[in-house]
Amino acid sequence: MSDSGDRRLPHTEIDAPTLRLGRNPGLQVRHDEVERSLLTPMLQHYADLKDAYPQALLLYRVGDFYETFFQDACTVARELELVLTGKEGGKEVGRVAMAGIPHHALERYCRTLIEKGYAIAICDQVEDPAQAQGLVKREVTHVFTPGTVLDSELLQPRRNNFLAAVILSGHHWGLAYADVSTGEFCTTQGGDRADLVAELNRLQPAEVLIPSEAPDLNRLLRPHEAKEHLPADLPNHWCYTLRSPHDFHAAEARQRLCQRFQVKSLEGFGCEHLTLATRAAGGLLAYLDETHRQQTVPLQNLSTYSLQEYLFLDPQTRRNLELTQTVRDGSFQGSLLWAIDRTTTAMGGRLLRRWLLQPLLDLEQITARHDAIAELMANSGLRQTLHRHLQEIYDLERLAGRAGSGTANPRDLAALRDSFRTLVSLAAALKEVHSPYLCALATVPAEIEQLGETLAAALVEQPPISSTEGGIIRSGAYPDLDQQRLQIEQDQQWILNLEAQERERTGIPTLKVGYTKVSGYYLSVSRAKVSQVPDTYIRKQTLTNEERFITAELKEREARLMGAQSHLFELEYQYFVQLREQVAAHAATIRTLAAAVAAADALLSLAEVALYQGYCRPQMTLDRRLEICAGRHPVVEQLLPAGFFVPNETRLGDKADLMILTGPNASGKSCYLRQVGLIQLLAQMGSYVPATRATLGLCDRIFTRVGAVDDLATGQSTFMVEMNETANILNHAGSQSLVLLDEIGRGTATFDGLAIAWSVAEYLATTLRSRTIFATHYHELNQLASLLPNVANFQVVVKELPEEIIFLHQVKPGGADRSYGIEAGRLAGLPPVVIQRARQVMQQIEKHSKIAVGLRKSPLYDPQTAAVPDQGELPF
Known part of the structure; x- marks a missing residue:
């Protein structure tokens, strides 16, 4: 492959033998492995085009099919699950691989290939096969790659x-x-x-x-x-x-x-x-x-x-917080975006997604979004008006793009016309708004209003998709079009009147005027009445039961009608292209309007969620406080029946930088960690938050280490992945960061894990001083609170009954001294004999383990240096 070409990864090599190739080795030949002069003329042209588009699968129009050959045929057959066949490549070449798709199914198959990461070059016939001499002229008319598609059906x-x-x-x-x-x-x-x-x-x-x-x-x-x-x-x-x-x-x-x-x-x-x-x-x-x-x-x-x-989120944090898809199955439902997206337009949906994935660090911008939400929440009439108008606005961003690239069809222009009309109406309804986000829609640029009027005056109300088959321009828009239509209507009316006129003139009551695409207009006379046909009739076709005739005048009218119809289509297309070019000239202004519509839509969505889910406006500060009153997980509370979610408090960054959170499995520690991270993220994207009150200092980074996962592809165990992620956090977190850790050190031996967890917690509290929630089953870590002044113990409390425990999902001050792992196993359905034996083993472990005997307090923290000494007796 030449340096000037592309290579597309990971789809660079063709594993031809895995396909149903038969035993003909010629089917495995690449286009660049064959002497070009030995190929048939069509395959020579295909190979030449393939050289020009080496990065793409070349779909070559042959009759009613788009065919692929050589290595492209192998790829297409594999990815689309088509039968791989062969075609004669030349006398000395033999058969080469071939796979094709029907031309009417091109869009569907292209979508599949693009989703699989392939580029596609479409080679169409640009010459009428009936008029071609030799090989039909073909050219590449479109190139689609996963990152460059414009077609709305592929996006x-x-x-x-x-x-x-x-x-x-x-x-x-x-x-x-x-x-x-x-x-x-x-x-x-x-x-x-x-x-x-x-x-x-x-x-x-x-x-x-x-x-x-x-x-x-x-x-x-x-x-x-x-x-x-x-x-x-x-x-x-x-x-x-x-x-x-x-x-x-x-x-x-x-x-x-x-x-x-x-x-x-x-x-x-x-x-x-x-x-x-x-x-x-x-x-x-x-x-x-x-x-x-x-x-x-x-x-x-x-x-x-x-x-x-912007607030920095590493890939692990995006994954663990389930911002746009769930960890379990990658579904949209159950993600944070699912919980807050009530947008009406596609533009608003895209913008809300960008806001979520790129939270702000600028307090002024955050406040502006909060102000807009407050204004929308306070005015139900404004919300209803905005929502009603947004329903009538199409995807202006992408419509402007298609117009600018010359690919917009008549319905795209009609969608722009209708959207401009709605924007003018919306602007009139937003005269009294205050938020800059909403004020941006209170006026429509004069050139856009004029463009909307031009499109309204020119386009029919419901234009077709095709731009070359007429029916686009309304009557009265262009005099020459009207004149052409009048001529066509007169000729059509003459033909409609011809049957009655000829019946009267010839005395043949069964005479009919007919039409076929092949032979055009004709006069049909039954065989029994042929003797009454006048001499001016010219026999055109003889059938079993009838004779078909034409007259000189009918032939003239037909030719004029067909020519006029073709000319009308050409004229309409020319005027349509002019309209599209006018839209393209205003693409930048249209996209500015689109950005305003998208922002209003996204803010309306956040306002609706805040109103109906009971969110509060967070107080944003420049200090390190993180105070949440009755905080809730924005997703989990929507998945549970109303009133079932248990809210909790959080306080960090004022007196305590590190919260040691202990409690049993399945009690809600991971949910609590995530909800704190999501509340901070929502606040900095400009949203209200699920709490009754929240004071949040700006956070530069959010880090999470939640859940167990391995990476078999790179040979990393669950514990190694955990250590890599923990190392990344410790190497990048700072005092303005929010760190959410769950079960550090649980993937190795107990004493090793405890040592790592203790050391990590100390480092976060003393060296980094990051605001941290450290959820753990190592309740021995509770001793850190007595050693370090900026560490606080909290626990997820349970209610113990003689034969069971009840998870209350409440986070309260204090540290747990038990992990209740055996009880969690019982709830999961382990056999009773296993549970009984586990309790016996636990009793023996607690009896002989030095760590379980109790922790001795030891002053490890030096308040003068704010660091842990290099030496000193550990408290256990």
């Missing part, structure tokens, strides 16, 4: 479809991403690889561009793996496309960006001196130019951002 409405580009240089990196359907285009750079992986996890890009053969990547290759060209620390479950390093050269990338946005410098975009960010953005733009050769993708101005502007 998820309520989430962005990001294309990302990554540059690595030593320990530094540059990242750019764009959503071609909405125009969003952003770039950043950093110096910690963990931050890059976290940002990619936030974006969940459909496709990631990586420069091939770059010196900074060669040191990181993993040749022993199938994905040998990926840097070792990049996630390998996304679709990667290797690109020529030339696209990412600094000078070329900068020039490409300046030319695209018609500027002399990137200073206005904030990345003039961010070389890696600029290289990534320029490489991404080169890819878009190549995959969209037929049209220009309208992008918003490049936006440069810093990760330090």
Whole structure:
């Protein structure tokens, strides 16, 4: 493969022998392994196109099918579960692999392939086969890749479809991403690889561009793996496309960006001196130019951002807090987004998702969102008006993108027309609002209002999807169209009157006027009445029971009618394209309006949730306080019957930095940990929170270590994964961070685990002073509260009965001295004999274990140095 081409990972190699290839080895031949001159003319053309689009599966139109050949046929047959057949490739070549799909099923199959991470190049016939001399002329008309699709049928409405580009240089990196359907285009750079992986996890890009053969990547290759060209620390479950390093050269990338946005410098975009960010953005733009050769993708101005502007969440924290999908089965229901998303529009749904995954650190911005929610909650009429209008607004972001790229159809323009009409009505209803978020919709730019009137005057109320078959432009919009239609109507009326006229003139009462697509209009006369046919009739066709005739005038009218109809379609298409170009010229303004609509929708959703779920407005501060009164888990409380969830208090950062939380299994410790993290996150995304009162200091990072999981792919045990995640927390947390730990040290021997847990807790409390909740079954850790002044003990209390325990799910001050693990096993259904034996064993362990005898207090904490001494007797 040439340097200028792409390689798409992980789908680079074709495992041909695993397919149903028969015994003909020719079916396993690649297109570049055959002497080109030996192939048939059609396959030569296919191979030439494949060279031009090496990164894509080439679907080649042949009659009513889109065919694939060579290695692409093997891939398509495997991924779409089609029968792999063969086609004669030439006298000396033999049969080559072939697999095809019906042309009418193209959209469905393309969606499947794109979801599997493949790029697709569509080669259509651009010449009428009936008029072709030799091979029918074909050209690649569309290129679809997972990160560059514009077709609404291939996109998820309520989430962005990001294309990302990554540059690595030593320990530094540059990242750019764009959503071609909405125009969003952003770039950043950093110096910690963990931050890059976290940002990619936030974006969940459909496709990631990586420069091939770059010196900074060669040191990181993993040749022993199938994905040998990926840097070792990049996630390998996304679709990667290797690109020529030339696209990412600094000078070329900068020039490409300046030319695209018609500027002399990137200073206005904030990345003039961010070389890696600029290289990534320029490489991404080169890819878009190549995959969209037929049209220009309208992008918003490049936006440069810093990760330090937002609350940082590492991949483990996003996963453990179940922000957009559950840990158990990856479903949307049961996630935090599911619990708070009441948005009406697709734009609002996408924005709410972005807010959730990128919480703020700017107190002013957070306050502005809280103010908007407060205004909406206080005015039910405003909420109802806004909701009613939002229901009538279509996806303006993506509609503007399709118009700008020249792919919008008549119904897309009608959707824009209806949305503009609604926006004007909404603006009139928002004259008295105060929040800047809502004020942004209180006026509609004059050019957009005028554009809506233009579309309303030109388009029929319900236009068709097709832009080339007429029925788009309403009567009265364009005089030449009206004149053409009048001529057509007159000719059609003449034909309608012809039957009665000819019956009267010929005296044949059964004479009929008919029409077929093949032979056109005709006069039908039964065989018994043929003798009465006038001499002016010209015989056209003889059938068993009738004769078909035409007249000179009928033939003339038919030709004129057909020509006029074709000309009418052409005229309508021309006017439609003009309308689409007018919309494209205002794409930036439309997207600005779309952003305002999305924000209002997202805030209305948060207001509705706050109102009906009983959320409160958090008081946000710049100190380290974290005080929650009657806090609740926003998801669990919605999954339980009303009134079943038990709220709890939390107080950190004032007197206590570290909370040691003990209690039995299944009592709610993990739920409590998560609810504190979610409340902090919700507050900083600008939402109200599930509590009766909350005072929250801004948090720069949230870390969680919850649940047991192994990583078999890299040979890491559950305990090793736990230690890796714990190490990441201790190496990155600070005094403004929130750390939520569950069962540190439980994956190894008891004494080892206790030692690790004790040491980690000390380090968090004394060195990092992070606000921390440390849930554990090592109730020995309760002694830390007597040794360190910023540690407090809390427990999840239970009610003990003679034969059972009842979990109260209440967090109260004090430390538990038992773990109730055996009782949890009994509740899980372990056989009674096993439970009885476990109690006997526990009695023996408690009798002989030095740790269980009791902990001796020892002054390990030196308040002068705020550190644990290197020596000293442990308290057990």
